[in-house]
Amino acid sequence: MQANNIKHQTSNPKLTLGFSPCPNDTFMFDAMVQGKVDTEGLQFEVVMEDVETLNRKAFQKDIDITKLSYAAYLNVINDYMLLDSGSALGEGVGPLVIAKTSNLKLQTSNTIAIPGANTTANFLFSIFFPDVKNKTEMIFSEIEDAVLSEKVDAGVIIHENRFTYEQKGLKKVCDLGELWEKETKQPIPLGGIAIKRSLSIDLQQKINRIMRRSVEFAFANPASSYDYVKQHAQEMEEGVRKKHIALYVNQYSIDLGEKGRKAIETLFAKAIETGITATVRKDIFVESEKSIV
16 A cells, blocks of 8 residues: 555656536636646546446546545545545535426326436435435436436436526426525535545645646636537537536535535435435545645
8 A cells, every 4th residue: 555655656647537528527627637737747547427427437446536426425435535626516506306397296106317326416316205216317418308208207407407407398396405405504515526545645635736726727717618618518508508617616616615524524424314324434535734835
């Protein structure tokens, strides 16, 4: 283990870096993968996949640094730690349950499309509708059409589908984020950036600095990432891309802070309460530095 840490500290290898092609991720990661900020000698091999695929890759410990659902993190808690920068966390950002009618009463007989068993979206749905178990996993972008074609009775949507479902004639049944915020008085933690525990503390802190620089650069230079964001979201209208970024990238993306960390801890406490996991270790966040350059 020690030898592995020394290798990472001295040779500055190319680290695998996983994130999704969604606008909030490409907006935040653009500067560090395009060399627009100081990466302190590090290089990154990008693994771009939808978040559920990234979750599963993390289960296999295939990626050094990766975006993943906070609910999925419980499955890799002994192998990864969480960065303070890069999160999708906040108020009014939760997944929505949609159907062809807003009056749908969710019952055990209903079929539900979910964007992955390991997503925070499914975790929240399970908390508030524990008896509805007839679920079908789909790529998040396919859920609207599955509801429209009546392959399923309802769907849990995430990402930019928050801005498109009404245009397709679909209706909101409930907002899982609102239910969460009402019950816990906390913002909703959707996804964060995890880094392997096997990497040295120095390297973990270095990645945290670089990630923060990248997000801060994106905020200060919003037009700089335009081409990179558009390249990976070509089928998405510019207005939707901008709304997507505005919704999911906020002050918690720069730094979780005490409030953001508490929200994540609350989510994990709920996992214990509902029997999803028996316990959660305490050392889950990368050790912070007194100042971030």
